[in-house]
Amino acid sequence: MIEFQRVSMAYPNGVTALKNINLAVEQGEFVFLVGESGAGKSTLIRLLCRELLPTEGSIKVHGRDIARLKRREVPFFRRNIGVVFQDFRLLENRTVYENVAFAMQVVGATGREMRRRVPDALQLVGLAAKAKMKPLELSGGEQQRVCLARAIVNQPSLIIADEPTGNLDPRTSMGIMDALKTINIRGTTVIMASHDKEIVDAMRQRVLVLDGGKVVRDERRGVYCQHAN
Amino acid sequence: MLIRNGLHYIKEAFNSVYRNGWMSFASIGVVAVTLFILGSFILLNINVEYIAEDIKQQVQIVAFVDESLAPDEVDSLRVSLIRLEKVEEVRFVSREDALERLKEELGPLVEGFEGRERNPLRDSFEIRAIIPEDIPALAKEVAELPGIARVDYGRGVVEQLFSITGVVRWIGIVFMIGLALTAMFLIANTIKLTVNARAKEIMIMKYVGATEWFVRWPFLIEGVLLGFFGALLPTVLLILVYSEAVAWTSLNLHFLPLVSPGMVIMELAQLLLVLGTVIGGIGSLVSMRRFLKV
Numbered sequence: 001m002i003e004f005q006r007v008s009m010a011y012p013n014g015v016t017a018l019k020n021i022n023l024a025v026e027q028g029e030f031v032f033l034v035g036e037s038g039a040g041k042s043t044l045i046r047l048l049c050r051e052l053l054p055t056e057g058s059i060k061v062h063g064r065d066i067a068r069l070k071r072r073e074v075p076f077f078r079r080n081i082g083v084v085f086q087d088f089r090l091l092e093n094r095t096v097y098e099n100v101a102f103a104m105q106v107v108g109a110t111g112r113e114m115r116r117r118v119p120d121a122l123q124l125v126g127l128a129a130k131a132k133m134k135p136l137e138l139s140g141g142e143q144q145r146v147c148l149a150r151a152i153v154n155q156p157s158l159i160i161a162d163e164p165t166g167n168l169d170p171r172t173s174m175g176i177m178d179a180l181k182t183i184n185i186r187g188t189t190v191i192m193a194s195h196d197k198e199i200v201d202a203m204r205q206r207v208l209v210l211d212g213g214k215v216v217r218d219e220r221r222g223v224y225c226q227h228a229n
Numbered sequence: 230m231l232i233r234n235g236l237h238y239i240k241e242a243f244n245s246v247y248r249n250g251w252m253s254f255a256s257i258g259v260v261a262v263t264l265f266i267l268g269s270f271i272l273l274n275i276n277v278e279y280i281a282e283d284i285k286q287q288v289q290i291v292a293f294v295d296e297s298l299a300p301d302e303v304d305s306l307r308v309s310l311i312r313l314e315k316v317e318e319v320r321f322v323s324r325e326d327a328l329e330r331l332k333e334e335l336g337p338l339v340e341g342f343e344g345r346e347r348n349p350l351r352d353s354f355e356i357r358a359i360i361p362e363d364i365p366a367l368a369k370e371v372a373e374l375p376g377i378a379r380v381d382y383g384r385g386v387v388e389q390l391f392s393i394t395g396v397v398r399w400i401g402i403v404f405m406i407g408l409a410l411t412a413m414f415l416i417a418n419t420i421k422l423t424v425n426a427r428a429k430e431i432m433i434m435k436y437v438g439a440t441e442w443f444v445r446w447p448f449l450i451e452g453v454l455l456g457f458f459g460a461l462l463p464t465v466l467l468i469l470v471y472s473e474a475v476a477w478t479s480l481n482l483h484f485l486p487l488v489s490p491g492m493v494i495m496e497l498a499q500l501l502l503v504l505g506t507v508i509g510g511i512g513s514l515v516s517m518r519r520f521l522k523v
Contacts, residue, residue, distance in 0.1 A: 049436070072440070079438035089433055093248065106439040108234060154437065 001027040001157070001189055002048070007057035009043050009213075017043035019213040021057070025191065027157065030184045032200050033193040034224055035210035041193040044210070045162050048191070049081060050074055061158075079107055082151025082188075084161040088143045090135040096122065096146050097131040103150045121149040125179045141172030148179055152188070159183060161192040165199060173199055197224040234443070242450035249423050253455060256419040260459020260509065263412035264501050268467045270408060271497060274401035279488045281394035285361035288390070290382040292371045294352040303352060306376045310354055315367045317359040324350040351378065362391055409504065417512035424448060424516045431520045441521055448513045456509020457502065464501045468494045 002025040009018040018040045025031055033041045046052045047059060050066050058065045061077070069077055090099050100121055101114045109117075122128045125145040135143050144164055151159055161180065165173035177199055184190045194200055200207060200223060207222030208215055246253045292310070294303055303321075310319045322330075327350045328342060342348055356371060358364050364382055372380040424431075434444050472490045479487070 075435075075438045075440045075443075077438075078436065081438075083436050089429060089436075091430055091433065102433070103437040105237065106434050106437050106443060110233070150437070 001025055001029075001062060002191075003058075003060040005058050005060070007047070007054045007059060009040075009047060009052065010055045017213055018047075018054075021213075021215055023208065023215060023218065025189060027189055028184070028187050030181070030190045030203070030205040031192070032203070032205055032207045032222075033191065033210060034195070034200060034207060039210040040213040041210055042162065043213075045160055045191070045193060048158075048160055049083060050077060079154055080156050080158060082154065082156040082159045084144070084147050084151050084159065084164045086163040086166040088135070088140075088147045090143055090146055090150075092135050095132050095134055096127060096138070096149075099135065099146055100149045100153050103153050107154055109154075117153055117155075118149075121153040124152065124182060125149045126175075139172070140168050141175055144168060144172075144176050145179060148176065148183075152183055156188065158189045158191065161190065163193055163195060165194065165196055170198060174202070177203060200224040234446075238446035238450055241447035242454060245423070245427070245447060245451050246454055249426060252419075252423045252426065256423065256455040256509075257459040257462070259415050259419045260412070260456055260505055261462040263408070263415055264460050264505055265463035265466065267405065267408045267412055267504075268463050268497060268501050270401075270404060271500070272467065272471055272493065274398075274405065275493060276487050277397055277401065278394075280486060281390075281397065283486050284390065285394065286357075288361055288364055288383070288387055290354075290356040290358070290364060290368050290371060290380060292354045292356060292374075292377050293379045293381070294354070295376050295378045296351060298352075298376050302376060306374065307354065309374060310356060310371065313367065313370060315358050315360070315363045315370075316356060318357040320355045322353045322355055324348050324352050327351075327353065412504075413508045413512065417508075417515055419512075421512075421516035423451070424513070424520065428520055431517065435521070444521060445514065445517065448517050449510055452509040452511075452513025453506050454509070456505040456507070456512070459509070460501045460505025464498045467497065467501075 002023075004021045004023045007018060007021040008016065010016045021044070033044060035041055043052065047054055048061075050069065053067050058067060060066070061080070066077060091102065094102065097118055100118045104114045104117065119128060119131070122131055125148050127142060127145050127149065130138065130142065135146060138146070144167075148164070151161075159180070164180075165176055168176065173196065180190055180192065181203070204221045204223075207217070207219050207224070209217035209222075294306065298306065307319060307321060310316060325348065328348050331350070356367070358367050364387055365384070368380050368382045368384075371377060431444055468490070471494065475487050475490055478485055
């Protein structure tokens with residue numbers, strides 16, 4: 001589903017963030033991206049969202065080289081991806097329901113579709129009862145669930161989560177991971193960058209370790225640190 | 230899809246004007262104040278031009294006729310004057326008429342000059358040019374005609390008047406362009422604040438796959454709304470104030486010719502409303518450009 005071929009990425013200021021990355025992710029996989037700050041996790045995620053273009057190599061999603069997408073095709077490409085941010089990025093002056101519906105509105109969904117799918121998405125993340133509340137009335141974990149519901153409501157084939165549990169306590173984090181796992185079991189590919197050793201170790205999913213812009217380890221049912229094995 | 234989106238854009242734009250209450254108020258205020266100043270200046274400029282034009286229209290050439298000319302020769306001289314290309318109007322003033330005028334102006338001082346022999350004045354032609362600026366050149370042509378003794382048009386004063394009105398016109402144009410640019414800059418900056426306040430919203434839209442125009446339309450409509458309402462206020466105010474000012478002047482300063490409100494207000498209203506709307510729209514598009522690069 002996702003294929004990186006000899007991908008390198010250097011920023012205009014000369015910093016090389018990724019060096020000669022080769023990797024493939026199959027549909028339905030759950031992949032952790034781990035590594036120190038500056039290892040290249042965020043760059044890899046931004047490349048996948050086509051926020052950045054690689055300086056070398058090609059990135060194919062569903063067989064299509066995303067560097068070759070025309071500017072006007074980019075929004076339609078992004079509709080296949082749900083993004084979850086560490087800092088939630090919710091609209092504070094709108095309700096939980098409206099925040100999730102917003103993602104559907106943007107892609108031109110009808111009111112009927114929204115009334116059907118928004119409650120489903122909220123149900124999946126366990127927030128059906130809080131649809132009418134504003135984000136600031138919710139706990140951090142609940143806000144992240146809203147973000148998750150917003151990411152899945154358009155039924156993307158890929159969820160990209162950039163440190164989704166970075167601001168949450170361990171128990172709340174596990175709740176978010178359960179929700180992500182549920183989404184993954186339904187067939188959605190999940191790529192998640194994380195610093196959280198406990199979570200990565202508990203999930204026993206594929207782990208890609210980045211260091212200095214290179215993939216230094218790729219394990220099918222891996223853990224955060226190699227010496228922990 | 231098209232209608233649904235269109236309704237969505239308009240609804241979003243109105244919602245945003247309402248949600249960003251104070252910011253909208255500030256934008257409308259800035260548009261209103263700048264366009265009021267611009268509008269006042271335009272009216273001032275139009276009137277200065279109008280007055281200058283009025284003064285120019287009063288400038289004329291007086292061509293004195295050689296005393297030796299017979300009446301039929303004077304008549305043919307008149308015909309050749311009318312045939313001159315730049316001439317708008319030629320009026321014959323006989324020496325008797327001239328003396329009458331002088332008497333009216335000076336009274337008893339000119340007593341005793343009556344009668345053909347005693348009248349020291351000459352027959353003359355008062356000539357107006359189609360374009361007042363042509364008067365010096367026309368005066369030269371007239372002076373070269375046989376039978377013209379002397380030509381008078383206030384040499385020096387006329388040239389000065391024309392160059393002053395020219396300068397006034399240019400200053401006016403420069404000021405108006407300057408004010409229009411200032412208005413655009415101020416409005417764009419104010420709208421930029423409303424856009425800044427919603428940077429997060431734009432970013433989320435881009436991440437969930439909104440097309441660029443889906444993001445732009447509500448902002449464009451919002452800018453247009455702010456610009457339009459901002460222009461409406463000074464337009465109405467200027468119309469009221471100007472009508473009053475013209476009414477007052479015609480009663481109290483009737484020597485000062487002002488352009489009648491009917492002649493200018495429709496055009497001024499159109500100009501200000503279009504300017505406000507266009508500036509609002511462009512300002513909003515320009516301010517949000519950098520947020521679209523996600």
